[in-house]
Structure formats: structure tokens, C-alpha cells
Amino acid sequence: MLKSYEEALEFLFGRLPMFSRNGSAAIKKGLDNITALCAGLGHPQNRFPTVHIAGTNGKGSVSHLLAAAFQHCGYKTGLYTSPHLVDFRERFRINGQLIDQAFVLDFVNQNYALITQIQPSYFELTVAMAFSAFAAENVDIAIIETGLGGRLDSTNIIRPELSVITQIGWDHMDVLGNTLAAIAGEKAGIIKENVPAVIGETQEETTPVFLEAAMLKGAPLYFADKMLNLAFKENDAGYDAYQAGEQDSGRSYTVKTDLKGRYQQANLKTALAALNILRSKGWILPPEKVVESFSMVKTLTGLHGRWETVCPEPKIILEVAHNTGGMAYLRENLRQEHLPQGGKLYILTGFVKDKDISAILKLLPPEAHYYFTEAPIPRALPAGQLYEQAQQAGLSGDHYADIHEAVEQALSHLQVEDILLVTGSFFVVGAVMPILQAHLDFPVTA
Numbered sequence: 001m002l003k004s005y006e007e008a009l010e011f012l013f014g015r016l017p018m019f020s021r022n023g024s025a026a027i028k029k030g031l032d033n034i035t036a037l038c039a040g041l042g043h044p045q046n047r048f049p050t051v052h053i054a055g056t057n058g059k060g061s062v063s064h065l066l067a068a069a070f071q072h073c074g075y076k077t078g079l080y081t082s083p084h085l086v087d088f089r090e091r092f093r094i095n096g097q098l099i100d101q102a103f104v105l106d107f108v109n110q111n112y113a114l115i116t117q118i119q120p121s122y123f124e125l126t127v128a129m130a131f132s133a134f135a136a137e138n139v140d141i142a143i144i145e146t147g148l149g150g151r152l153d154s155t156n157i158i159r160p161e162l163s164v165i166t167q168i169g170w171d172h173m174d175v176l177g178n179t180l181a182a183i184a185g186e187k188a189g190i191i192k193e194n195v196p197a198v199i200g201e202t203q204e205e206t207t208p209v210f211l212e213a214a215m216l217k218g219a220p221l222y223f224a225d226k227m228l229n230l231a232f233k234e235n236d237a238g239y240d241a242y243q244a245g246e247q248d249s250g251r252s253y254t255v256k257t258d259l260k261g262r263y264q265q266a267n268l269k270t271a272l273a274a275l276n277i278l279r280s281k282g283w284i285l286p287p288e289k290v291v292e293s294f295s296m297v298k299t300l301t302g303l304h305g306r307w308e309t310v311c312p313e314p315k316i317i318l319e320v321a322h323n324t325g326g327m328a329y330l331r332e333n334l335r336q337e338h339l340p341q342g343g344k345l346y347i348l349t350g351f352v353k354d355k356d357i358s359a360i361l362k363l364l365p366p367e368a369h370y371y372f373t374e375a376p377i378p379r380a381l382p383a384g385q386l387y388e389q390a391q392q393a394g395l396s397g398d399h400y401a402d403i404h405e406a407v408e409q410a411l412s413h414l415q416v417e418d419i420l421l422v423t424g425s426f427f428v429v430g431a432v433m434p435i436l437q438a439h440l441d442f443p444v445t446a
Contacts, residue, residue: 001109005101008108009088012122033120034154037128040114044128044135048078050142050158051274054150054187055166055200057325058267061259061306062166062200063145065271065293068300070141071095072293073285078134078142080155082126085305085320085430092130096301099133107132123147127154141283151189161281163190163197163219164274167266168206169325180205188213196220196277200270224273230255230265237312239295242268246276253287257294261307261319262336263329268294305429307333311440314414318433319423324356327363330423334365343417348410348432349424350374350403353381361393368421369413370397373406375427403428407435 002008038045051066053059060081067079077095084090089098107129108115115125127147134142144160146153168184184206191197191213199210202223214221229245233254241256242265255268272290279285297303305320315337321330339345347364348371351357364370372387374380383406387399400406410420422432 002105002112005105008105011108012088012125030152031154031157033118034124034127034157036118037114037120037124038131038157040118041111041128041132044131045158047135048139048142050144050160051162051164051278052144052146052155052158052160052190053164053166054146054153054190055164056169056183056187056323057329058166058200058263058270059145059164060320061264061267061303062164062271062274063143064297064301064303065259065267066164066274067093067096067143068293068297069271069275069285069290070143070283071300072296073289075140075283076138078130078137078139079301080127080130080134080142081145082123082147083426083430085426086433090302091126092133093302094134094137094139096299098302103133103136104129121154124154146187146190149186149189151186153190156190159192160190160195161283162274162278163192163195164200164270165190165197165210166200166270167325168203169323181209184209185213191217191219193217194219196222196281198222198224198270198274198277200266201225222273222277224270225266227273227276228269230269230272232262232265235260237309240264244268244272251287253291255291255294258296258298259294259303259306260309261329261333263326263333264306304433305426310436313416314418314420316414316420316436316440317422318429319421320426320429321423322351322355322425324359324363327360330421331363331365334421337419339419340417343415343419344369346371346410346413346418346420347397348373348406348420348422348428349386350383350428351381351386351424352377352379352427354379355381357381357386357389358393361390361395364393364395366394366396368395368397370395371406371410372397372399373403373428374401375403375425375431377427380427403431404435407432411439 053063067077070077079093082091092099144155146155165187197219230242233241233243239256244255245252275285305318308318310316345368347368350373372383374383383399383401
């Protein structure tokens with residue numbers, strides 16, 4: 001019998017294989033384990049409605065946008081996302097609040113024999129824990145983000161109100177396939193019989209995949225970029241504003257969001273399309289309340305790390321982009337940042353081993369000074385190896401195996417007119433946040 005929350009975490013992180021530690025070797029393909037685990041728990045996933053979200057880029061932002069909207073419209077809303085940045089319980093939120101530490105401890109203790117018998121993966125166990133928490137709290141709806149892929153993802157035992165698939169790009173090719181069509185095919189696995197699905201964007205390689213999957217399942221299919229137009233309007237220190245136009249109704253309105261970065265334009269479009277479909281199914285989601293919720297997503301849901309400015313002068317930005325698609329958006333965001341005359345751009349970055357590092361490095365700005373580092377996980381690419389590859393790509397800087405030293409060095413060089421960007425992986429941003437907290441006044445979790 002475990003006696004503390006800390007012991008429960010040690011059990012979770014140490015005893016079970018983790019994708020964040022070992023990469024694809026930790027993945028247990030198939031739904032047998034999660035099906036058996038949830039059966040032993042009394043099928044908690046069937047006790048509340050859900051929205052299911054997959055995609056290469058944008059699924060986390062879309063999940064939080066949808067959760068904010070439901071929450072602001074008066075629904076008790078569960079939100080399951082991964083990975084976490086600082087606190088394990090970030091994966092499980094109800095109306096934006098972390099689940100209690102006592103729930104985690106009780107879940108492990110009460111189901112210790114079942115867990116020992118089935119030997120689920122770390123991710124399978126967190127999914128089952130999320131379903132149990134949301135069922136215990138009688139949520140009105142839960143937004144469920146896939147971990148990897150879709151077809152064989154542990155979350156894919158739900159029958160949702162709506163399936164949502166965000167942008168498709170290059171990531172996890174060793175698991176999902178080496179073409180966009182193959183990757184899309186894995187994501188399309190979340191489309192269910194007669195359940196409507198919203199696709200974030202039309203792409204030449206992926207659209208036929210989604211059309212075929214929807215036809216085989218008899219699922220109504222919608223493409224967000226065909227339903228809405230969204231044009232950037234203006235921004236200020238805390239918000240970006242867009243002009244939205246709906247194709248069918250002709251309705252036009254302004255959407256203001258606290259999720260900064262031009263890449264959010266596609267995510268906003270996807271979320272608005274999804275909410276329109278859910279409204280047509282009977283969910284009470286007044287358009288004005290939905291738009292209002294988008295201006296306070298961080299406050300409502302506790303989202304961190306998406307082009308998040310944690311210090312204005314010198315400007316320090318956190319961004320969890322970790323693949324070629326994310327880095328392309330990151331480069332565009334950097335172009336929109338105003339660097340004062342004489343200011344320098346510094347980038348602190350690190351990656352995990354299974355990314356296409358050479359392709360990512362080509363997308364990073366050569367004019368920046370870099371602090372190459374590594375997150376404190378076995379899956380991290382060693383800082384020295386990253387530094388060598390970066391030099392070949394024409395990037396210059398220094399490398400530090402100790403992420404604390406990397407942060408300290410970066411902060412020591414910053415002047416008020418400079419910009420420091422922290423990026424490369426959830427694990428790097430998550431490790432940097434509490435270190436920055438020692439120097440800056442911003443919350444590391446909500």
C-alpha cells in the first residue's frame with residue numbers, strides 16, 4: 001500500500017515503461033490492455049460524453065479552446081492532454097483545475113492488483129486514470145486528446161460526440177508511417193461509425209484518406225477551412241484578433257484570443273467549426289459566449305507553453321514546437337516579433353532523439369545565438385550531439401548538458417532589448433519553467 005502522492009508518482013514513472021523516456025520502444029500497440037483495464041474499472045469511459053482530438057500539430061491548442069468554450073458556457077468540463085510540462089496532474093483537468101493528489105494515490109492503491117495483472121504502459125494507465133476521474137466527478141463532457149496517432153491510441157476506446165483531426169505533418173514516422181497519407185490513415189482511425197468528424201485543413205495527400213475513412217464509417221465529414229475564413233486583424237501585448245467569416249451563414253465577427261502566434265489561426269478555425277457542429281447536435285454553445293471564451297483560454301484551462309511570453313523585458317517566450325511543422329510556424333512567429341534596434345535573438349533548445357533533427361535545424365534562424373541543451377530524460381538527444389549537427393547546419397552557440405546551466409548562461413547574457421526563445425520539446429520547456437520561476441514571477445501551473 002503506497003502511503004503518499006510522491007510514492008504513487010514514483011510507481012508511475014519508475015515501474016512502467018514511458019514513451020517520454022524510451023520513445024517508440026515503450027509503446028504497446030493495440031487496444032487490448034486499455035480495454036481490459038477499463039473493463040476492470042467498470043468502463044468509466046462510457047459514463048460521460050466526449051470529443052476526441054488527434055493531429056500532428058495543434059491538437060493541444062484545439063483541445064484547450066474547446067474545453068474553454070464548454071466551460072465558459074456552463075458545462076462541467078474534463079480535459080485530458082499529454083504530455084505534462086511540470087506537474088503530472090496537468091494531464092487531468094476539470095473546469096481548468098488539476099485533479100487532487102489524493103485521487104492519484106487512491107487510484108493506484110485501489111487498482112494495484114489490476115495494474116499488476118495487466119501491466120499497462122504508462123500512457124495506458126494515465127488514460128484510464130483520466131476516464132475514472134471524469135466519471136467520478138460526473139463531468140458533463142470531456143475533451144480527450146490522443147497521445148500518438150489515433151487508430152491504436154489508448155484513448156480510442158471512446159465513442160465521441162465528435163471526432164476532430166487537426167493539421168497533419170511529419171512526426172513519429174517510425175510508428176505512424178513515412179508518408180502524409182499513411183500518417184493521416186492512423187489519425188483517421190478515430191473516426192467512428194455515424195459520428196461526425198471535423199478535419200482542420202484540406203491537403204492534397206491527406207484529404208482522400210479522410211474522405212474514404214468517413215465514407216466507410218458513414219460519418220458526416222467537415223473541413224474547417226471550407227466552413228470558415230479567418231484573417232488576422234490586429235494584436236497587442238496579450239491578444240491576437242482575427243476577423244472570422246462563416247461560409248454558410250455569411251456571419252462575420254471578431255475573434256480575440258490570448259493564444260498568441262499566427263499558427264493559432266488554423267486552430268481557431270478548427271475549434272470554431274467543431275463547436276458549430278456540436279451546437280447543431282444540441283449542445284448549448286451561444287456564439288457570443290464561445291468567442292468570449294477564446295479570449296481567456298489560459299485563465300480557464302491553465303494552458304502554458306504555446307508562444308507564451310513569461311517576461312516582457314527582456315522578452316522571454318516559451319514554445320513547445322518539436323517537429324518540422326511546428327518549427328515552420330515558429331519561424332513565421334519570429335518574423336512577427338519586433339526586435340528593438342541593437343537587440344539580439346537567443347534560442348535555448350533541445351530535442352528528443354527520434355525527431356528529424358537535420359530538417360528541424362534547417363528551419364531555425366541562423367542569426368540567433370543558441371544554447372543547445374537536453375531535457376533530463378533518457379530519450380533526450382545529448383547536447384553535444386545536437387551542437388555538432390547544429391554547426392553543420394550553420395547555427396552557432398554553446399552547448400550545456402545541464403539544463404540549469406544553460407538557463408543560467410542565457411539569462412546572464414540577456415539585455416533588456418533582447419529576446420530569448422525556449423523551444424524544441426515539451427520536456428525542455430517543462431524543465432525550464434521551474435528554473436525560470438526562480439528568477440521571474442509567473443505561474444508554472446494553473
